Amino acid sequence: xxxxxxxxxxxxxxxxxxxxxxxxxxxxxxxxxxxxxxxxxxxxxxxxxxxxxxxxxxxxxxxxxxxxxxxxxxxxxxxxxxxxxxxxxxxxxxxxxxxxxxxxxxxxx
Amino acid sequence: xxxxxxxxxxxxxxxxxxxxxxxxxxxxxxxxxxxxxxxxxxxxxxxxxxxxxxxxxxxxxxxxxxxxxxxxxxxxxxxxxxxxxxxxxxxxxxxxxxxxxxxxxxxxxxxxxxxxxx
Numbered sequence: 008x009x010x011x012x013x014x015x016x017x018x019x020x021x022x023x024x025x026x027x028x029x030x031x032x033x034x035x036x037x038x039x040x041x042x043x044x045x046x047x048x049x050x051x052x053x054x055x056x057x058x059x060x061x062x063x064x065x066x067x068x069x070x071x072x073x074x075x076x077x078x079x080x081x082x083x084x085x086x087x088x089x090x091x092x093x094x095x096x097x098x099x100x101x102x103x104x105x106x107x108x109x110x111x112x113x114x115x116x
Numbered sequence: 117x118x119x120x121x122x123x124x125x126x127x128x129x130x131x132x133x134x135x136x137x138x139x140x141x142x143x144x145x146x147x148x149x150x151x152x153x154x155x156x157x158x159x160x161x162x163x164x165x166x167x168x169x170x171x172x173x174x175x176x177x178x179x180x181x182x183x184x185x186x187x188x189x190x191x192x193x194x195x196x197x198x199x200x201x202x203x204x205x206x207x208x209x210x211x212x213x214x215x216x217x218x219x220x221x222x223x224x225x226x227x228x229x230x231x232x233x234x
Contacts (some may be wrong), residue, residue, distance in 0.1 A: 037219070038219050040219060040220045040221070042163075042221070049212055049224040049225065049226055049227050050163065050212075050221070050224055051224070052220055052221065052222050055219060055220035055222070056219060056220070061222065093162065093163055095163075095220075095221065097218070097219065100179075102176065103151070103168060103176040103218065104165075104176060104178065104179070105153075105165040105168075105178075106165070107155075107162060107163040107164060107165060108162070109162045110162045110163070
């Protein structure tokens with residue numbers, strides 16, 4: 008099956024912009040999604056359909072995709088954005104199979 | 117608003133079968149084009165999709181787990197369930213149930229920790 012590759016960790020200064028990426032062949036075929044997970048909590052959907060935000064997600068979160076790489080950008084990072092972020096995509100190997108990346112820990116300095 | 121709640125034993129012995137149930141409230145379990153899935157997260161590690169079920173009983177499994185996993189749905193009880201056989205310590209994880217479209221897992225339960233230990 009395919010894999011989704013994420014950098015393990017990134018840091019960003021308060022109020023600055025950070026972009027985290029997710030690479031995988033399945034991203035060429037299916038829309039990537041992104042989830043935020045804070046310690047001890049369930050994941051929360053922050054971006055779907057590459058660049059759509061669910062209701063209640065701040066507009067400082069945005070997504071994009073090109074080729075085999077999806078990106079999540081936080082513009083003007085806030086302290087509450089410190090969390091693990093996981094990308095997710097359907098797997099190109101079969102019907103309704105799903106992949107998750109290993110996650111990126113975002114630290115807001 | 118759609119809510120999901122996992123339930124089941126928090127401790128399972130090695131080689132036995134793990135059984136969890138997810139109760140759905142706030143919306144129909146028989147929604148069209150909407151699926152019900154299980155995802156697990158070992159302590160300190162990432163998310164792994166286990167499998168999903170549609171309200172008509174159709175199932176989709178992670179190939180790496182499908183030999184040990186059964187997911188079923190009971191629309192009359194508004195529940196769907198996970199059974200994982202022959203568990204080992206490596207199966208210790210927080211198990212989440214979630215609702216999803218074809219593309220996004222947009223509703224998650226709070227998660228339940230299942231430990232595999234004798």
